[in-house]
Amino acid sequence: MLKKVSFMGAGSMAESIIAGILNKDFLTKEQIFVTNRNNQERLDKLQESYQIQVIKDKQEVITDADIVMLSMKPHDMEAAIESIKEHIQPNQLIVSVVAGVSSDDISNLFGKEVPVIRAMPNTSVAIGASATAVSKGKHATEEHINAVIELFNTIGTVTVVNEADMHTVTGISGSGPAYIYYFVEAMEKAAVDAGLDKEVAKDLITQTVVGAGEMLKHSGQTAGELRENITSPGGTTQSGLEALAFNDFQEAVIECVKSARERSIELGDKI
């Protein structure tokens, strides 16, 4: 049973996770502590929005926390860990949502064998719809990973992966919502260019994405089968898909995931 969860980092990912777990009543606002580097205005805003415990003093934030959630950018990790490492106790679990940085590197930055679980959620945590992948560092136990699975299960699905696969996971489900939004932006532009009202286009495209997601989840059919069901020979879909293929859509998406994966590796290598 978690009593206190503390966030080192108060940015968009921390806020999305906090919003999600409060919304699901997984923790109370008294149990969530958050700090950042020095942006007091941001802490005040979070306090006002969620009435959580925002505290400048890092030692106070992490003291007695069952979980310390590292939610800063990779390049800020070293300084952030430096500021708390002497106060971390062996029974405290470190959970990192930071892209690229390995659990071994995190333990090394702490200078002790702290248990580390890595989690790669996406911003859909805010509405309880994240696809979160988790992996266990070598000093973490089954009990540790189960606690993290329970936390992220309240705000979406959780999949356990080998840590070596975290870079790929980051390239698909961590960054993935942004690719979908980019695709939606392009669809909206095409619709508006053709004279459709912007709001009408938005509603139709949004429900199309939601419906397609539900079909992927519940129909028992593969993406390829679902696509083929829509594609009448000589029809509109075939024509649209041919235009995508002509413009190297698949290659572009494959390059996109590869590039994100490689960037995750680079971010980790910089530590």
Ligand SMILES: NC(=O)C1=CN([C@@H]2O[C@H](COP(=O)(O)OP(=O)(O)OC[C@H]3O[C@@H](n4cnc5c(N)ncnc54)[C@H](OP(=O)(O)O)[C@@H]3O)[C@@H](O)[C@H]2O)C=CC1
């Ligand atoms: N955004 C996303 O969709 C996802 C992000 N992630 C990961 O989450 C992490 C955070 O991303 P995001 O929330 O977007 O980033 P933001 O830039 O929004 O937030 C970063 C936060 O880290 C804080 N910070 C910086 N240095 C320190 C420090 N020394 N001690 C304590 N806090 C510090 C910043 O504080 P201050 O404002 O005071 O500088 C800020 O609150 C990244 O590592 C990213 O890889 C993972 C999955 C998805």
Ligand SMILES: O=C(O)[C@@H]1CCC=N1
């Ligand atoms: O862009 C990033 O680096 C982070 C990691 C996954 C999503 N956002």
